[in-house]
Amino acid sequence: MPFRKMHGLGNDFVIFDARSCEFSMSNCKAKSLCHRKRGIGCDQLIILRQSKTADVFMEIWNADGTRVGACGNATRCIGHLIIEEKGQRRCTIETDADILKAEKANGLIKVTMGKAKILAQDVPLAKEMNTLSVDLDLYGLPAAVCTSMGNPHVTFFMDSIPDDHFLEKMGPKIETHSLFPEYVNVAFAFLQADGSLRLRVWERGAGVTEACGTAACAAGVAAYRRQITSRRSVIELDGGRLEIEYQSDGTVMMTGPIAYSFNGEVMIND
Ligand SMILES: N[C@@H](CCC[C@H](N)C(=O)O)C(=O)O
Numbered sequence: 001m002p003f004r005k006m007h008g009l010g011n012d013f014v015i016f017d018a019r020s021c022e023f024s025m026s027n028c029k030a031k032s033l034c035h036r037k038r039g040i041g042c043d044q045l046i047i048l049r050q051s052k053t054a055d056v057f058m059e060i061w062n063a064d065g066t067r068v069g070a071c072g073n074a075t076r077c078i079g080h081l082i083i084e085e086k087g088q089r090r091c092t093i094e095t096d097a098d099i100l101k102a103e104k105a106n107g108l109i110k111v112t113m114g115k116a117k118i119l120a121q122d123v124p125l126a127k128e129m130n131t132l133s134v135d136l137d138l139y140g141l142p143a144a145v146c147t148s149m150g151n152p153h154v155t156f157f158m159d160s161i162p163d164d165h166f167l168e169k170m171g172p173k174i175e176t177h178s179l180f181p182e183y184v185n186v187a188f189a190f191l192q193a194d195g196s197l198r199l200r201v202w203e204r205g206a207g208v209t210e211a212c213g214t215a216a217c218a219a220g221v222a223a224y225r226r227q228i229t230s231r232r233s234v235i236e237l238d239g240g241r242l243e244i245e246y247q248s249d250g251t252v253m254m255t256g257p258i259a260y261s262f263n264g265e266v267m268i269n270d
Contacts, residue, residue: 001268003040005261006081008073010210010239012261014042015077019050022141029268031065039071040266046074054099055082060101062205070150072213072242076102076109077258083109097150103157108255113214115250116221117148124152126179132225136177139170145222152184152204157226161198164187164208171202177269187215189223196234196241197223207250210239217252 004015014033016023025047033039043063051057058078060071075093079102082091083170090103104111108210117123118131123146125131131146135155143158152175162170167188174186186202199219201212224246225227231246242256 002263002265004263005042006077006214007259007261008076008211008256009237009242010264011044011073011212012042012210013044013046013071013074013077015046015048015081016072017048019048019056023047023268025067027061027065027067029065030067031063033266033268034061034065040264043203043209044071044074046071046078048078051094053064054094055086055093057094058103060095060106061229062203062255063207066205067096068205070095070113070214072079072111072113072149072215072217072254073143073211073258075100075111075113075213076254076256078232079103079109079111080258095150105255108257110253111257113149113217113252113254116217116246116252117252118146118221118225120146123148123184124181126181133180136171136174136179138177141170142240145218145225146184146261147218147221147222149214149217151214152180152182153187153215154180154184155189155219155222157223157228158188158190162200165203167200169210173209175202175204181251185212185215185218185236187212187219189219191228192222192236195229196236198236200238211237211242213242213254213256216242217254221246221252256259 045061047059049057101112
């Protein structure tokens with residue numbers, strides 16, 4: 001089965017195009033393919049399928065083999081692929097969570113990531129509470145902001161940028177905290193002197209990644225709700241910068257680069 005490898009700011013994907021063939025995936029198979037030593041190696045596995053309502057359907061699997069509803073960086077990569085394939089300026093992408101739009105923007109890809117959801121039941125949180133101030137009562141962490149971008153996010157605003165040790169210690173504990181029935185993507189944000197937000201992310205089902213597009217969207221939403229930034233923000237991840245715009249109707253736009261890694265082929269055994 002041929003595959004492509006692409007990445008958005010170092011958040012990397014193995015992409016299978018199953019629009020014109022039978023190609024089933026399971027949790028176990030996805031986990032093996034994502035494995036960096038025994039598989040092809042990636043943060044997320046992406047499968048393209050035919051869509052009745054959009055130009056393409058994008059199936060997303062985390063490195064731990066779980067299927068998820070959203071992936072911002074993959075949306076830009078697939079947006080670029082479909083735009084090139086169709087020879088158009090824009091395209092639509094269906095996911096388990098929404099129908100998203102992608103367009104070319106001065107050498108970058110701009111995507112409409114749908115509406116941020118900020119009610120506790122939509123994140124989801126295990127109990128009703130104000131998502132603007134969620135205190136996990138864990139190791140003196142500040143109260144966080146919770147958001148759904150089609151997947152669940154918690155954003156902590158910190159006084160300094162956390163190092164790898166901190167991320168690896170705190171990430172799994174917060175990801176699996178009982179307040180998050182579907183687990184959660186964990187991000188730590190630090191306001192920099194130039195007004196941008198430095199963001200480090202522990203992704204649900206993937207661990208520390210170079211960048212997480214939906215976490216950047218959620219951080220932009222959270223920073224606006226906390227009155228830290230305007231509706232437009234620049235988020236600097238380990239792998240580079242994304243521009244986020246949180247529109248007044250709740251829609252979030254994300255603009256950033258994409259890159260190809262290589263093409264290959266793999267034998268898939270059921
Ligand atoms: N890397 C992605 C997010 C992938 C899914 C996430 N780990 C989840 O479990 O929800 C991005 O760029 O948004």
